[in-house]
Each structure stands twice: as structure tokens, then as C-alpha cells.
Amino acid sequence: MQSGLRHRWFILFSIIPALLFVFGIVLYPLVQTFIYSLKNMDLLSDHQGQFVGLNNYTHALMDSDVWSSIGRTFYFSGVSITLEMILGLLIALLLNEKLRGIAFLRSIIILPWAVPTIVNAAMWKWIYHPEYGALNGLLMQLHLISEYRPWLSSPWLAMNMVIVADVWKMTPFVAVFLLAALQMNNKSIYEAASIDGASIIRRFFTLTLPFLKPTILVLIVMRTMEAFKVFDLIYALTQGGPSNGTMVIIYKAFIETFSNLQYSNGATLSYLIAIIIGILTIVYVKVLKLEEGA
Amino acid sequence: MRKKITAILAAILVTGLLAGCSGKNADPIASSASSEAPKNVTITALFMKQAGYSEDAIKEATDAFIKENPNIKVETTFVPYEVLEQKTLVANGGYDVILVDAPWTAKYVKANLIKEVTDKVSTADRDDIFAGAISAMQYEDKLYGMPWLNDVKYLFYNKEMLKQAGINAPPKTWDELIADCKILKEKKIVDFPIVWSWKQAEALAVDYALIAGSFGGKFVEDGKPVVNDPSNIEALKFMQQSLTDGLSNPGSPEYLEEDVRGVFSSGKAAFALNWTYMFGMANDPKESKIVGNVGIAQVPGTAKAASATINGGMGLSIAQSSKNPDEAWKYIQYLSAKDFQKKHAKDALPIWKSLFADADVIATNPELVNLSKTQYEYLINRPQVPWYGELSKQMQVAVQVALLGRSSPEDALNKLQTKALDMSK
Structure with missing residues (x-):
């Protein structure tokens, strides 16, 4: 009995460092940000720091700028995740084959993902440069365009170019995950199926895809969370421009906080993002459970 | 056996914890503030990388300043203009001397980030500095920094x-x-x-x-x-x-x-x-x-x-949180002195009117110096509101x-x- 008590104290003692970390860098900021979102922390105002209840939230939700940046974030996430899933799956299928030099291919495919996002963004900035960018040079040599053109000067095009940069970086991540799942697949089922005369496409849709479904769902959840928080790319490539064409919600929160010094607005937007991601995750998990039950 | 392992683990954890604490004590800001030696201080300064005075020019002048004032150590940080403002706001308290762009002055004052220095600049000096450069550092008729960079x-x-x-x-x-x-x-x-x-x-x-x-x-x-x-x-x-x-x-x-x-x-x-x-x-x-x-x-x-x-004028301000405002001001004075500004006139024209008659300054770029005299007459400020x-x-x-x-x-x-x-x- 006594040794059990000592044991419990020891456990408590051992987890103190971890507790400190969790409280210090996770819980404290989370709570503090939430409190900010309920106050009027406008650093430029003479009256700051009073509680204003849910005012900040109603204000943000009635602001059409907030809704359009949420819309843009959904567009960014939707398109980039779809492309990453399709390309990632195709690459994973290729890498799963027994080809010559496959080990080499598997290792270089990881490279884009290994590059830090900000480096990736800086690189794409040069690729897209209107005067001496590689993209213009390539398209000119292929005779696809007749003169150099700007890529980030119109809102819709700029958004899609940012998506391309994101897809280039994150597709390898998806591919590696799916490849890992494919490697665990039972080869004999495929052999049996092909003996039974199932075509390659039939095998893909009735065997591979259902088998990969849980992995794909997990990937979608992970990628949604990340895509919703896209920041580095926007920061380095467009800074939200042109004419707010790439002003995603997290960048807006950043501007509100650190440029306009409206800490409350920034905190409110951050919590809205968290709520949206939370809802999406719940939906995904429900879907995942349904799939498992079926 | 099990007890032995747990004891070892506990020992590791405790040492880790202690190491963590001692690491905190080694924090440069804390140590500089606590050192009691006669005015041996370290001040930190935040500058930008592009336009105006070059990084080399500032570093050279900083070294010369340290030589003249052995008790003051200056650590300089250079960041691109695009992140200068955020760096200042986020690192609140991390720097003693901050480079402030004209349109930020009002905001920084409102957010209580920089110290007022109205009394520190003499009327004679003030009369010799271009009005545009002064106004860049002013908010509601008070001065919040030393004009430093003169640019249009x-x-x-x-x-x-x-x-x-x-x-x-x-x-x-x-x-x-x-x-x-x-x-x-x-x-x-x-x-x-x-x-x-x-x-x-x-x-x-x-x-x-x-x-x-x-x-x-x-x-x-x-x-x-x-x-x-x-x-x-x-x-x-x-x-x-x-x-x-x-x-x-x-x-x-x-x-x-x-x-x-x-x-x-x-x-x-x-x-x-x-x-x-x-x-x-x-x-x-x-x-x-x-x-x-x-x-x-x-x-x-x-x-x-x-x-x-x-008016692209920028100035050097003392951070409100600075523990060594006097040393910080001394350093600011050194960088905005006529010697420094004359020496690097080809990077940026001086803030001092009297230097525009100086043969050496004119010689660095006669075309520009002459043009600047007329161009300065059409100076406008971005709105000076918080x-x-x-x-x-x-x-x-x-x-x-x-x-x-x-x-x-x-x-x-x-x-x-x-x-x-x-x-x-």
C-alpha cells in the first residue's frame, strides 16, 4: 500500500516537466488567446482590455471580408488537397511497382517535402518572376506563350499559382503515406484477382482503393488542418495580394494582430479557424467510423 | 530491478529540469541587466537590410562606437524592411534601439513602444535638421526619435x-x-x-x-x-x-x-x-x-x-522597455552625428542642412545633391494618425x-x- 503511494508520487513527479511544457506553450496561449477574443485588446485605443462578450465574434461574422477570406481558404484547401490526393495516389502506385532504380526514385520523390516551406516559397517566387522567371522561360521555349507574362498580378491566377506551389511540396507527403499503406497490402489477393480475370482498372477500384480508404481519410484530415493554416507560402509569395486575391483567413488574422495591432480581432479570427477545423474533423471522424462500420 | 530503472529515470529528469533552469539564467538580456560592474552594458539595436545606409557602414560605425565606449557593447540585428515592423512589435522589449519608419511613429507612440525624446534634441540641432526628417519622428508636436535616414x-x-x-x-x-x-x-x-x-x-x-x-x-x-x-x-x-x-x-x-x-x-x-x-x-x-x-x-x-x-525618412528611437536608455541614446547620437552622415553620404543624403554645403558631400554626387534641394520642397507625409x-x-x-x-x-x-x-x- 505504502509503496503504491510512493509510486503515485513518483509518477506525478515524473510528469511535471511535460506538464510545464503543455501548460506553458499549449494551454496558456490557448486560454490567453480565448480571453483576448472576448476583450477589446486594441493596442491603439485609449480604452482597452475591457470584456466585450461575444462582440468580436458577431463583428467578425458580419464582416464580408472575413467571409470572403474563409471562402478563399476553402478554395485553397479544396483544390490543393484534391490535386495532392490524385497525384499522390498515382505516384504511390508507380513507386509500388518493381522497377529498376525504384529505390532512387523513392528517395528523390521525398525532396520537395524535405525543403522548408519558406525556402519552397522563395523558390517559387523566382520561378514565377515576370521578367526572369523559369516558368516564363520554359513556356516560351515550348512556344506555349508568345511573351513573358506576370503570374501573380491577377487575383484568381495568383491563388492558383500559390496552390501549384503547395501541391508541389505536399504531394510527396501524400505519396509516401499511401505507398506505406500499399506496401502492407496482401499481394496474393491481387494474384487471385488477376487469375479470375479482373482487369487492372477493376483491381484498382475494387481492391486498392477500398484498402487505401482509411489512409486517405486520415491524410485528408491532416492536410485539411494544414491547408487551413497556410501561411508561409502566402507570406513569401503574395502577402495576400493582389487586391486580397490570396488573403486567406490565417494571413488576415496575422495582419490584424501584428500590423493593425487589433489583438482581439486576430484572436477572434484564430478561434474561428479553430472552430472550423474542429467541425471538419468531427465530420471526417464520423465518416471514418461509418466506413469502418459498413 | 524496476526500482533501479525508475531511480535512474528520476535522476535524469531532475538533472534535465535543473539544466533547464540554468539555461534560463544564461539568458543574455537577464545577465546584462543583473551585472553590477560600473556601467558595463549591452544594448541591442534593430536595423533594416536594404536601402539607406548599408549593413557594412552601420557595423563599421558600431565597432568604432564600441572602441570609444568600452563599457557599452552593441549587438546589431538586420532584417528586411518588410519584417521590420512586425519584428519590433513581436519582440517587444527585445531591443533598446529601434529603427522607425515615418508612418509607424504615431502607432508606436499610441502602443507605448517608444520613448519621448523631445528634450534630448537641442533647438540648434533641430533647426539644422530638415523639417521633413523631423516631422517623420513627431506625433502631436512631440519628438519620439532621432531623425536618421533622409530619403525621398x-x-x-x-x-x-x-x-x-x-x-x-x-x-x-x-x-x-x-x-x-x-x-x-x-x-x-x-x-x-x-x-x-x-x-x-x-x-x-x-x-x-x-x-x-x-x-x-x-x-x-x-x-x-x-x-x-x-x-x-x-x-x-x-x-x-x-x-x-x-x-x-x-x-x-x-x-x-x-x-x-x-x-x-x-x-x-x-x-x-x-x-x-x-x-x-x-x-x-x-x-x-x-x-x-x-x-x-x-x-x-x-x-x-x-x-x-x-517622405521616406526614418529615425532611431529608444524602446520604452529599454533598461539602458542613456547608453541607447548615446549610440543613436553617434549614428546620427554629422561625421557618420557625411562619411556615408553616398548611401543616403544627410539629415543635416548644413552638410549640403559641404564640398565633400556635394562631391559624392553633385547631380543628386542639387536635385534633392528642389525635390525636398515638394515633400509630403503619409497620414500621421495611429x-x-x-x-x-x-x-x-x-x-x-x-x-x-x-x-x-x-x-x-x-x-x-x-x-x-x-x-x-
């Missing part, structure tokens, strides 16, 4: 291209500029005669404030926004027209000053607006293909104003919406005015 925008032109087109002198008005651009384009001397820094960033707010000013417009009057003033609308129409006519480089909406320099220096534009630093760099064979062909002139104007340029940052952000969007033809200049500015009224409340 000029019109740059490619002499060779103008000669080829048969144009004898640089344009004096925007109409002349447009006429010249049309000739240059028709004669196929250059695809897009003029290039601008119109990215959704402060650079766009600078150019718009300047062009609007030359059309006789203003953004704020007596603390109240007047963004949709007819002159401002006219200025925006001029900008939009130059893009739709194909006279302005179509990449302009994604360019910053450095991109403008790149385009101009590689001979792909006949005209460009930029800060003083481009004059030196466009004439540097390592950086430019058009060495010797760089012309510099007064920013064009209209019938309402002969010219207008923006909510300028927010106004600028919204203005960048509104102006781009009009530039990209997604809304008429009138609509864009009317909408902006509504938002600005809300901000100024």
Missing part, C-alpha cells in the same frame, strides 16, 4: 532609351511622361516603358500617396479621412489608365522596390520611381546592365502641383481592385472612405 522618391530614367526616342529632357508632368512612354512604345524601344512597385504592400501606399499628392489630393484632413476626394480619384484613374494602355509594366501589381530596381537595371524600363539608393546601385556594374545611362529627375507633377515626393497602418492595408486593396479593373476608381475609393471613417472613430 525620385524619377529615374534611362538616358540611352530617351535619346533613341528623340526625347531631350525628362518629363516634368505626368502628361509628358505618358506622351514620352507612348513614343517609346511605338518606336519599340522598350515593351513597357514604366515600372512601378504596386504590390499589395506599403510600397503601393507610398506610390499612391505620392501620385495623389501631385494631383493635389490628400487622404486625411484634420484627423478625418477624405480618401474619396476628387483629386485622389483622378490620380487613381491615371494609374489605372497607364496599366490598361500597356505603358506600365503588367508585373507592377506584384513588384516591390527591389523588383523595380531589377527591371530598371536590366534595361527593361525607361522610367521608374524609386528611393535614392537605386541611383548608386543602377550605376554599379555588378548590379546593373545600364551603368552610365541612369538619369535622375524630379518626380513629375500636374497643373495643381509641380511635383510631389514622399490608424494609418490599417488605412494603408485597406487602401492597398482598394487601389489594386481599381488597378485590376474590377471596380471603378470612384467605387473603390468610396468604399474605402466608409471603412476609413470607421477606423478613425
Whole structure:
């Protein structure tokens, strides 16, 4: 009995460092940000720091700028995740084959993902440069365009170019995950199926895809969370421009906080993002459970 | 056995914890503050990487300062202009000396980030500093920093291209500029005669404030926004027209000053607006293909104003949280002294009026020194209100919406005015 008590104290003692970390860098900021979102922390105002209840939230939700940046974030996430899933799956299928030099291919495919996002963004900035960018040079040599053109000067095009940069970086991540799942697949089922005369496409849709479904769902959840928080790319490539064409919600929160010094607005937007991601995750998990039950 | 393992684990954890604590004590700021030795202090200073005085010049002067004052150690940090403001706000308390751009002064004062220094600058000194440079560091008639960097925008032109087109002198008005651009384009001397820094960033707010000013417009009057003033609308129409006519480089909406320099220096534009630093760099064979062909002139104007340029003055302020404000001020004084400013006059013109008569200063660049005297007469400030940052952000969007033809200049500015009224409340 006594040794059990000592044991419990020891456990408590051992987890103190971890507790400190969790409280210090996770819980404290989370709570503090939430409190900010309920106050009027406008650093430029003479009256700051009073509680204003849910005012900040109603204000943000009635602001059409907030809704359009949420819309843009959904567009960014939707398109980039779809492309990453399709390309990632195709690459994973290729890498799963027994080809010559496959080990080499598997290792270089990881490279884009290994590059830090900000480096990736800086690189794409040069690729897209209107005067001496590689993209213009390539398209000119292929005779696809007749003169150099700007890529980030119109809102819709700029958004899609940012998506391309994101897809280039994150597709390898998806591919590696799916490849890992494919490697665990039972080869004999495929052999049996092909003996039974199932075509390659039939095998893909009735065997591979259902088998990969849980992995794909997990990937979608992970990628949604990340895509919703896209920041580095926007920061380095467009800074939200042109004419707010790439002003995603997290960048807006950043501007509100650190440029306009409206800490409350920034905190409110951050919590809205968290709520949206939370809802999406719940939906995904429900879907995942349904799939498992079926 | 099990107990042994847990004991070892506990020992590791405890040492880890202690190591963590001692690590905190080694924190440089804490140690400098706690050291009791006679005034042995370390101060930290935040500067920017591009434009104005070079990193080397500042480091050299800092070393000389440390030599003269062995008890003061100075640690300098250089960041790009684009992150200077955020760095200052986020690292609140991390620096003693901060480089402050003119449009931030009011905001920093409101947010209680910088110390007032009105009494520290003598009247004699004040009379010798350019009014524009002083006003950049002022808010409600109080001084919050030592003017340090004196900078305005000029019109740059490619002499060779103008000669080829048969144009004898640089344009004096925007109409002349447009006429010249049309000739240059028709004669196929250059695809897009003029290039601008119109990215959704402060650079766009600078150019718009300047062009609007030359059309006789203003953004704020007596603390109240007047963004949709007819002159401002006219200025925006001029900008939009130059893009739709194909006279302005179509990449302009994604360019910053450095991109403008790149385009101009590689001979792909006949005209460009930029800060003083481009004059030196466009004439540097390592950086430019058009060495010797760089012309510099007064920013064009209209019938309402002969010219207008923006006050890009910056100053050095003492952070409110600084533990060594006296040493920080000493360092600031050293960097803004006439010696330093004279020595590096080719990077940026001095803030001291008396230095403009100095033969050495004139010799660094007679063309620029002479031009600057007239250009300074048309100096305008961006609105000196605490909510300028927010106004600028919204203005960048509104102006781009009009530039990209997604809304008429009138609509864009009317909408902006509504938002600005809300901000100024």
C-alpha cells in the first residue's frame, strides 16, 4: 500500500516537466488567446482590455471580408488537397511497382517535402518572376506563350499559382503515406484477382482503393488542418495580394494582430479557424467510423 | 530491478529540469541587466537590410562606437524592411534601439513602444535638421526619435532609351511622361516603358500617396479621412489608365522596390520611381546592365502641383522597455552625428542642412545633391494618425481592385472612405 503511494508520487513527479511544457506553450496561449477574443485588446485605443462578450465574434461574422477570406481558404484547401490526393495516389502506385532504380526514385520523390516551406516559397517566387522567371522561360521555349507574362498580378491566377506551389511540396507527403499503406497490402489477393480475370482498372477500384480508404481519410484530415493554416507560402509569395486575391483567413488574422495591432480581432479570427477545423474533423471522424462500420 | 530503472529515470529528469533552469539564467538580456560592474552594458539595436545606409557602414560605425565606449557593447540585428515592423512589435522589449519608419511613429507612440525624446534634441540641432526628417519622428508636436535616414522618391530614367526616342529632357508632368512612354512604345524601344512597385504592400501606399499628392489630393484632413476626394480619384484613374494602355509594366501589381530596381537595371524600363539608393546601385556594374545611362529627375507633377515626393525618412528611437536608455541614446547620437552622415553620404543624403554645403558631400554626387534641394520642397507625409497602418492595408486593396479593373476608381475609393471613417472613430 505504502509503496503504491510512493509510486503515485513518483509518477506525478515524473510528469511535471511535460506538464510545464503543455501548460506553458499549449494551454496558456490557448486560454490567453480565448480571453483576448472576448476583450477589446486594441493596442491603439485609449480604452482597452475591457470584456466585450461575444462582440468580436458577431463583428467578425458580419464582416464580408472575413467571409470572403474563409471562402478563399476553402478554395485553397479544396483544390490543393484534391490535386495532392490524385497525384499522390498515382505516384504511390508507380513507386509500388518493381522497377529498376525504384529505390532512387523513392528517395528523390521525398525532396520537395524535405525543403522548408519558406525556402519552397522563395523558390517559387523566382520561378514565377515576370521578367526572369523559369516558368516564363520554359513556356516560351515550348512556344506555349508568345511573351513573358506576370503570374501573380491577377487575383484568381495568383491563388492558383500559390496552390501549384503547395501541391508541389505536399504531394510527396501524400505519396509516401499511401505507398506505406500499399506496401502492407496482401499481394496474393491481387494474384487471385488477376487469375479470375479482373482487369487492372477493376483491381484498382475494387481492391486498392477500398484498402487505401482509411489512409486517405486520415491524410485528408491532416492536410485539411494544414491547408487551413497556410501561411508561409502566402507570406513569401503574395502577402495576400493582389487586391486580397490570396488573403486567406490565417494571413488576415496575422495582419490584424501584428500590423493593425487589433489583438482581439486576430484572436477572434484564430478561434474561428479553430472552430472550423474542429467541425471538419468531427465530420471526417464520423465518416471514418461509418466506413469502418459498413 | 524496476526500482533501479525508475531511480535512474528520476535522476535524469531532475538533472534535465535543473539544466533547464540554468539555461534560463544564461539568458543574455537577464545577465546584462543583473551585472553590477560600473556601467558595463549591452544594448541591442534593430536595423533594416536594404536601402539607406548599408549593413557594412552601420557595423563599421558600431565597432568604432564600441572602441570609444568600452563599457557599452552593441549587438546589431538586420532584417528586411518588410519584417521590420512586425519584428519590433513581436519582440517587444527585445531591443533598446529601434529603427522607425515615418508612418509607424504615431502607432508606436499610441502602443507605448517608444520613448519621448523631445528634450534630448537641442533647438540648434533641430533647426539644422530638415523639417521633413523631423516631422517623420513627431506625433502631436512631440519628438519620439532621432531623425536618421533622409530619403525621398525620385524619377529615374534611362538616358540611352530617351535619346533613341528623340526625347531631350525628362518629363516634368505626368502628361509628358505618358506622351514620352507612348513614343517609346511605338518606336519599340522598350515593351513597357514604366515600372512601378504596386504590390499589395506599403510600397503601393507610398506610390499612391505620392501620385495623389501631385494631383493635389490628400487622404486625411484634420484627423478625418477624405480618401474619396476628387483629386485622389483622378490620380487613381491615371494609374489605372497607364496599366490598361500597356505603358506600365503588367508585373507592377506584384513588384516591390527591389523588383523595380531589377527591371530598371536590366534595361527593361525607361522610367521608374524609386528611393535614392537605386541611383548608386543602377550605376554599379555588378548590379546593373545600364551603368552610365541612369538619369535622375524630379518626380513629375500636374497643373495643381509641380511635383510631389514622399517622405521616406526614418529615425532611431529608444524602446520604452529599454533598461539602458542613456547608453541607447548615446549610440543613436553617434549614428546620427554629422561625421557618420557625411562619411556615408553616398548611401543616403544627410539629415543635416548644413552638410549640403559641404564640398565633400556635394562631391559624392553633385547631380543628386542639387536635385534633392528642389525635390525636398515638394515633400509630403503619409497620414500621421495611429490608424494609418490599417488605412494603408485597406487602401492597398482598394487601389489594386481599381488597378485590376474590377471596380471603378470612384467605387473603390468610396468604399474605402466608409471603412476609413470607421477606423478613425
